[in-house]
Amino acid sequence: MKVELHLHTSRYSGCATATVQQLMKLLIDTGYGAVYITEHDAVWRDWELEAIQQEFGAIRIFPGVEVTVSNDPLQHLVVLGTNDPAYLQLTSAEILHRSRDAGHLTILAHPFRWSGAGEMLEEKLLPDALEYQTCNHDAAQACKAKMTAQRLRVPLVNAGDVHALDFVGRYWIETRRPIEKADDIRQIILGGEYANCSRDEEDPRPVGWSLVNR
Numbered sequence: 001m002k003v004e005l006h007l008h009t010s011r012y013s014g015c016a017t018a019t020v021q022q023l024m025k026l027l028i029d030t031g032y033g034a035v036y037i038t039e040h041d042a043v044w045r046d047w048e049l050e051a052i053q054q055e056f057g058a059i060r061i062f063p064g065v066e067v068t069v070s071n072d073p074l075q076h077l078v079v080l081g082t083n084d085p086a087y088l089q090l091t092s093a094e095i096l097h098r099s100r101d102a103g104h105l106t107i108l109a110h111p112f113r114w115s116g117a118g119e120m121l122e123e124k125l126l127p128d129a130l131e132y133q134t135c136n137h138d139a140a141q142a143c144k145a146k147m148t149a150q151r152l153r154v155p156l157v158n159a160g161d162v163h164a165l166d167f168v169g170r171y172w173i174e175t176r177r178p179i180e181k182a183d184d185i186r187q188i189i190l191g192g193e194y195a196n197c198s199r200d201e202e203d204p205r206p207v208g209w210s211l212v213n214r
Contacts, residue, residue, distance in 0.1 A: 001033040001175045002197075004168075005185070006066070006078055006109065006134065006159035012039035017164045024056040030169045034179045036080045038064035043083040062182040066109060067095060073116025076109040077127060081182035092120050096127060105186035107157060110134055111148065112141040121148065129189055132156035133198055135167045155189050158196040171198050 008016035009023060020037070027035055037044055043065050053061045063083035069075050069092040077095055079087055081104040087095055099106045106127040111118040113136060130149045133142050149156045158171040176193040179185055188194055 001178050002031050003173050003175055003179065003185075003194075004032055004035040004160050004162060005064075005080065005107065005157060005173065006038050006131070007035055007162040008039055008066075009037065012042035012044070013163070015040065015163055018162075020052055021055070022165060023162065023168065024052065024059060024061070026165055026168050028056065028058045032059055032172070034060040034062065036062045036064040036182075036185070038066045038078050038080070040066050040076075041068055041088055043085050043088075045083065049083065060179060062179070062185075069095065069120070073119050074114045075117050075120055077120075078107040078109050078131075080105040080107070080185050092125050096125060100128075103183040103186055105129065105183070105189055107131055107159070109159075110137045110141065110161065112144045113137055118148065121152065126152060126154055128186060129155040129157045131159055131161070132196060133158045133171045134161040135163075135170055136161045155192070156196065157189060157194075158198060169199060171196075173197065 004027060009020040010016045010018060011020055044063060049061060049063055064078060064080040065087055066076050066078045067087055069077045077092055079095060079099050096106055107129045108127045109131050111130050130145050132145050146156060158173055160167050160171050162168055173194045174197050175188050
């Protein structure tokens with residue numbers, strides 16, 4: 001299943017330029033089977049998610065959020081599988097603890113995009129995964145994320161970090177099995193049942209497995 005793990009819409013993220021309708025149509029047209037909507041410091045309510053899911057039945061639409069856990073340094077933590085606004089009030093340590101108890105996947109977004117953005121890693125606050133290749137991570141930053149993930153023995157995931165239509169279809173993951181429920185993604189990533197893919201290159205190996213075992 002082709003999956004987008006990190007996507008913003010103009011409804012709740014001021015930095016995004018595309019509507020949710022435009023994005024869902026394009027995702028379907030380009031073969032995606034599932035998407036997590038992860039607005040900046042905002043969540044979609046249940047009725048909003050249900051309405052957009054009814055409108056676009058050809059793709060599974062799941063909740064998520066990108067929380068600004070600190071501003072100095074600027075660090076963003078993505079939580080997949082929740083639309084609970086309580087996460088917006090928590091520290092990074094509290095988010096990691098609460099997410100794991102609830103079965104939600106946590107991803108440190110573009111960990112080396114800004115100076116100090118990976119500071120929480122040095123404090124031994126480890127998310128479930130690190131973002132690897134994204135539309136907002138250059139090659140050097142992606143390489144640093146890869147080396148850090150190997151050192152800390154955590155999975156790497158590709159994600160579009162979609163803010164506009166031309167971000168769609170550049171970086172994504174392919175899962176070995178369909179995502180039926182929002183929290184299936186945590187088991188898939190931690191179990192290595194996925195591959196990181198990009199428009200230019202696709203690696204069919206299960207990345208989570210290869211990081212731990214090579």
